[in-house]
Amino acid sequence: MTWFRTGRVALGLAAASVVLAGCAGTAGASDRSPEGSTGHTETQTETLTVFAAASLTETFTELADRFEAANPGVTVALSFAGSADLVTQIREGAPADVFAAADLATMAKLSRDRLVDGDPTVFATNTLMIAVPADNPADIASFADLAAPGVDVVVCAPAVPCGAARLALEAAAGVRLAPVSEENAVTDVLGKVTSGQADAGLVYVTDVAAAGDAVLGIPVAEAEQAPNEYPIAVVAGSEHARLGASFARFVTGATGQGVLGAAGFGAR
Amino acid sequence: MTLGVPRWTLAVAAVGALFIVLPIVGMTLRVEWSQFGALVTSEASVAALLLSLRTAAMSTVLCLLFGVPMALALARSRFPGQRLVRAVVLLPLVLPPVVGGIALLSTFGRRGLLGETFEVLGIQIAFSTTAVVLAQTFVALPFLVLSVEATLRASGARFEAVAATLGATPGTVLRRVTLPLVLPGLISGAVLAFARALGEFGATLTFAGSLQGVTRTLPLEIYLQRETDADAAVALALVLVAVALIVMVATHRPRGLS
Amino acid sequence: MTFEFAAVLRRRALDVSFTVRPGETVALLGSNGAGKSTIVEVSAGLLRPDSGRATLDGQVLFDLAADAAGRGRPDVFLPPHARRTVLLAQEPLLFPHLSVRDNVAFGPRSAGQSRAASRLLADEWLAAAEVSELADRRPGMLSGGQAQRVAVARALAASPRLLLLDEPMTALDVAAVPAQRQLLHRVLLDRSVILVTHDPLDALALADRVIVLGDGRIVEEGPTRAVFAHPQTDFTRALTFGLDLSAGPPAPISSV
Numbered sequence: 001m002t003w004f005r006t007g008r009v010a011l012g013l014a015a016a017s018v019v020l021a022g023c024a025g026t027a028g029a030s031d032r033s034p035e036g037s038t039g040h041t042e043t044q045t046e047t048l049t050v051f052a053a054a055s056l057t058e059t060f061t062e063l064a065d066r067f068e069a070a071n072p073g074v075t076v077a078l079s080f081a082g083s084a085d086l087v088t089q090i091r092e093g094a095p096a097d098v099f100a101a102a103d104l105a106t107m108a109k110l111s112r113d114r115l116v117d118g119d120p121t122v123f124a125t126n127t128l129m130i131a132v133p134a135d136n137p138a139d140i141a142s143f144a145d146l147a148a149p150g151v152d153v154v155v156c157a158p159a160v161p162c163g164a165a166r167l168a169l170e171a172a173a174g175v176r177l178a179p180v181s182e183e184n185a186v187t188d189v190l191g192k193v194t195s196g197q198a199d200a201g202l203v204y205v206t207d208v209a210a211a212g213d214a215v216l217g218i219p220v221a222e223a224e225q226a227p228n229e230y231p232i233a234v235v236a237g238s239e240h241a242r243l244g245a246s247f248a249r250f251v252t253g254a255t256g257q258g259v260l261g262a263a264g265f266g267a268r
Numbered sequence: 269m270t271l272g273v274p275r276w277t278l279a280v281a282a283v284g285a286l287f288i289v290l291p292i293v294g295m296t297l298r299v300e301w302s303q304f305g306a307l308v309t310s311e312a313s314v315a316a317l318l319l320s321l322r323t324a325a326m327s328t329v330l331c332l333l334f335g336v337p338m339a340l341a342l343a344r345s346r347f348p349g350q351r352l353v354r355a356v357v358l359l360p361l362v363l364p365p366v367v368g369g370i371a372l373l374s375t376f377g378r379r380g381l382l383g384e385t386f387e388v389l390g391i392q393i394a395f396s397t398t399a400v401v402l403a404q405t406f407v408a409l410p411f412l413v414l415s416v417e418a419t420l421r422a423s424g425a426r427f428e429a430v431a432a433t434l435g436a437t438p439g440t441v442l443r444r445v446t447l448p449l450v451l452p453g454l455i456s457g458a459v460l461a462f463a464r465a466l467g468e469f470g471a472t473l474t475f476a477g478s479l480q481g482v483t484r485t486l487p488l489e490i491y492l493q494r495e496t497d498a499d500a501a502v503a504l505a506l507v508l509v510a511v512a513l514i515v516m517v518a519t520h521r522p523r524g525l526s
Numbered sequence: 527m528t529f530e531f532a533a534v535l536r537r538r539a540l541d542v543s544f545t546v547r548p549g550e551t552v553a554l555l556g557s558n559g560a561g562k563s564t565i566v567e568v569s570a571g572l573l574r575p576d577s578g579r580a581t582l583d584g585q586v587l588f589d590l591a592a593d594a595a596g597r598g599r600p601d602v603f604l605p606p607h608a609r610r611t612v613l614l615a616q617e618p619l620l621f622p623h624l625s626v627r628d629n630v631a632f633g634p635r636s637a638g639q640s641r642a643a644s645r646l647l648a649d650e651w652l653a654a655a656e657v658s659e660l661a662d663r664r665p666g667m668l669s670g671g672q673a674q675r676v677a678v679a680r681a682l683a684a685s686p687r688l689l690l691l692d693e694p695m696t697a698l699d700v701a702a703v704p705a706q707r708q709l710l711h712r713v714l715l716d717r718s719v720i721l722v723t724h725d726p727l728d729a730l731a732l733a734d735r736v737i738v739l740g741d742g743r744i745v746e747e748g749p750t751r752a753v754f755a756h757p758q759t760d761f762t763r764a765l766t767f768g769l770d771l772s773a774g775p776p777a778p779i780s781s782v
Contacts, residue, residue: 084495091498152395154477159496180395181477182484184492192477196379197394426619432606433570433613434684436636441607444632448623 047075048243049095053083053102053161053230054187055126055204059263060100066259067250074243082185083107083161090115090235097238098247100230102126102186103161107231117241120231123252125266127227128165129205130218131193138199143173143220146200154189154198157182161228162189166202168226190215204228209264227266292509299506300499307503315481316489317507323397323485324465327404331412331461336454338409339416340446344425361410368406369474376402377475399476400483404465411464412457419453420446459519463512527687527718531569533578534592538564539742540575546688551719553729553750556739557761562722565739566690569720570613571606582611582687607636612686616696618677620665626676627652627661633684647683655679655709671702675709682713689719695728707731726754726765738762 052060057080064076079086079096083106090096090110099116100123101107110116132140138151146153155177156163163182170176183189186203193201194214208217232251234244250256252268261267300307307313341347342354360368375381376393386393393399431445432438447454469487476483478492486508493501532543540561546552554562567573569580571587580587587609589602612633620629630648635641652658655675665673674694681689694710695703710732714721721733729736729750736753738746738761745759757763 082495088494088498157478157492157495159492179479180482181479182492183478184495195373195377197373197377197477426615426617427621429572429606430613430615430619431621431632431636433572433609433611433690434633434636434680435607435610435612436632437607438605440636444636445621449621451623 045073045075046240046243047077048097048240048247049077049079050098050100050247051079051081051086051090051094051096051235052100053086054080054185055102055162055206056080056100056230057187058210059206059260059265062259063251063256066255067247070250071243071246076247084159085184096235097240097244098232099235100232100251101161102230103164103228104231105164106161107233110235111233115236116233117236117238117245118233120233121248121252122229122268123232123248123256124230124260124268125227126204126206126230126264127223127266128162128169128202128220129208129223130200130220131190131203131208131211131215132200132218133193133196133198134213134216136216137196140200140218142218143169143222144175146202147175147177152180152197152199153177154181154183154192154201155179156186156189156202157184160184160186162186162202162204165226165228169202169220169223172222172225173220204264206264229268230265295502295505295509298502300503303499304503304506307497307500308507310500312480312484312489313500313504313507316484316486316504317511319397319400319481319484320466320486320508321511323400323404324462326401327408327465328458328462330401330405331409331465332454332458335409335412335457335461336416336447336450338413339420340442342413343417343420344428344446357413358410360407361414365407365468365470366474369403369471372399372403372406372471372475394475395477395479395483397476397482400472400485403471403475404468407468407471408461408464411460412454415453415457415460416450419450423449455519459516462515466512466515467508527583529569529580529582529688529718529720531565531578531580533565533568533575533580535564535568535573535575540564541742542739542744544737544744544747546718546720548718549716550735551714551717551721551733553733553736554720554722554739555724555726555729555736555762555765560739561742562739563692566613566692566720566722569688570611570690571604571609572613574603582609587611609688610684610686611688611690612681612684613690613692614677614681614694616693618665618670618673618697620668620673620676620680622665624665625661626657626663626665626668629665629676630680630683632680637685648679651679651683652676654682654713669702670698671706674698674702674706678706678709678713687718689714689717691719691721691723693722693724695723695725726769730754730769 050060050064060078064078068074068076083101083103086099087106087109090099099107099110107116107120111120130140130143130146132138140146140151145151155166158164158167180198181192183192186207189201190203190207190211192198194211205217208215232248234241234248238244257267338357342350373380375383376386376399377383378387378392378394383393393402427445427449428441431441436444467487468485469491472483472485473488478484478488484492486504490501490504490508493504527548529546531545534541538561542561542565554565556562564573568575575588575590577590577592579589586602587604589599591601620626621632624632627645627648630651631644634644634647639647649658649661652661655678657672657675657679660668660672660676668676695706698706707728714732721728723729733750735748736750737744738753738759740759740761746753746762753762754766754769757766
């Protein structure tokens with residue numbers, strides 16, 4: 001009998017601890033200690049967590065290396081995903097210090113709820129471009145060709161930044177596309193083009209540049225009318241706010257702009 | 269009430285059950301009930317749910333058509349390399365679904381092993397509902413095979429031997445003895461397969477793409493809604509849980525019907 | 527229905543040869559592992575011997591040679607369903623998903639008869655086995671003795687040319703054995719039967735001849751009473767220890 005009672009007590013404790021743990025971990029980042037008060041010096045090791053949109057993978061990796069080189073003792077931890085995914089994670093309390101989004105609308109979801117410090121700064125622009133497999137099996141030459149019957153074109157879903165840009169581009173060019181798939185991230189669109197599943201995809205100019213010989217890029221004239229502006233901001237409640245701000249300045253400064261420009265991003 | 273197990277095992281079992289139940293409860297508590305009706309009856313949601321039910325049903329039928337003979341071959345016959353064949357057939361159980369999607373792409377994709385031939389013949393599988401059914405069947409088939417094979421092994425071949433000596437041809441034995449006896453395992457296997465097909469995500473996303481009404485099943489719709497409307501995502505997630513629960517509860521037969 | 531049997535099965539150390547004359551019941555006796563069940567399985571077609579030959583009423587059931595090449599005629603092995611050798615095992619093995627009547631009708635149905643005709647035949651044999659009142663029940667609702675009687679009816683309804691009984695009383699509880707023995711005595715008359723048993727009483731009550739097996743070979747053979755009255759081997763001697771064979775063969779029971 002005592003075993004059974006012990007079991008029940010154990011069960012009650014387990015359930016209680018689970019519930020308490022649930023209450024303890026609140027969603028907002030606002031419970032964190034205020035920034036800067038711990039007074040880290042440059043010589044101590046500090047890890048900066050940067051969340052960046054998937055289209056910034058190559059550029060931010062290089063920028064992180066350069067930042068680490070310029071700031072001994074600092075490690076930059078990078079996390080790349082679709083901007084909207086990252087917003088969700090930050091909302092749920094993910095430990096991000098800096099956030100770089102692929103468009104203003106996505107960043108606005110955080111700044112609206114005061115989850116970022118101050119006003120975000122635009123550090124680059126990106127425009128859409130058509131990407132086709134290297135051998136261009138569907139003979140695409142212009143944006144209008146994408147709407148031709150029998151062409152398998154893959155785009156981003158309207159809910160994500162590159163999808164919003166696509167809708168704007170369609171409006172500017174006066175062409176309605178009938179895609180075979182709407183992906184959650186531009187990297188998935190590019191993947192379907194490079195693997196030959198799609199005849200064409202709408203991706204960023206930077207993606208085409210990074211993909212090299214695997215894809216052929218076809219510029220779209222009206223794309224200039226629908227650019228995505230990339231903002232960067234320090235996440236509210238970050239424990240490394242000063243370092244984060246320093247990184248943001250690095251990105252908007254000469255070095256950052258140089259790296260971004262070389263990858264194909266437009267000026268801010 | 270006579271207890272067949274030591275009481276502490278029940279306590280541990282309860283903790284384990286809580287581990288599964290609590291997250292579901294937690295999610296249910298997040299639902300915005302005032303908007304629930306509007307969220308789950310939106311055009312996109314309804315399209316996703318109907319597509320999921322349709323494709324999962326078709327996949328289950330395919331699993332039955334192919335899985336039962338496979339189980340028979342594994343449990344009732346003997347051939348060289350049988351253990352290896354069995355291990356390979358059960359691979360989708362342990363493979364990450366995305367890997368399954370990549371495997372399907374390399375076979376049925378436009379540049380795939382068979383895909384190129386299909387392209388020439390004018391059949392396109394990529395980005396179609398067929399691709400969704402293929403992906404779901406790929407991941408759900410092992411569940412059915414395992415369930416039926418286990419039942420076959422348990423019942424043994426004794427009844428089938430008796431039937432044969434009574435003059436029943438192998439076809440008659442299969443129809444009148446083997447299959448009726450394997451029915452409980454068949455049903456539970458089909459239910460598992462259906463539930464697995466319903467929840468399939470990784471292989472579908474990689475292989476079939478995502479387009480409303482064509483390939484965007486309910487899990488994919490939830491994935492998309494997460495980006496913009498967390499409330500919609502949670503509401504749809506609850507719908508998926510409810511459908512799965514209904515299917516499993518409705519088809520569960522308590523043992524004891526010998 | 528003469529049954530001629532000769533088979534060698536090395537992995538069970540079996541090497542036997544015998545004949546069952548039409549209408550004769552032969553009892554197979556022997557210690558465990560002597561090969562009794564093996565002979566039954568080979569006769570039914572559930573086991574393939576290394577070599578041997580068996581014919582039933584002139585039809586070849588199997589004809590195999592260890593070295594097929596030098597023989598000049600091809601190997602023959604009839605599958606169980608083509609042999610009309612019906613097996614009645616220790617467990618009744620009634621199909622749990624069919625009613626008693628449909629169980630008994632299984633043989634005729636498999637032979638191509640209509641459902642109605644099969645059921646009629648089933649009812650006749652259920653009456654012969656004195657279990658007509660169980661016709662609509664499910665096997666799960668029968669006692670061991672009842673199930674075994676239904677199994678006998680099912681075996682006979684399949685019109686066997688050779689009946690193979692593998693220890694039909696072993697799984698029954700003691701109270702049910704005499705009734706089953708009486709039933710078998712009645713229905714086995716004029717049939718070719720091989721009866722595997724441990725119990726000398728079964729042999730005495732049901733068998734015309736006995737074959738005693740030892741280590742996979744026949745060690746004694748002959749009419750039942752003669753073999754039991756003058757056992758040649760230790761095994762048979764031990765088996766019939768204390769049996770008084772001075773009374774005549776059991777008289778057929780007319781009722782009860």
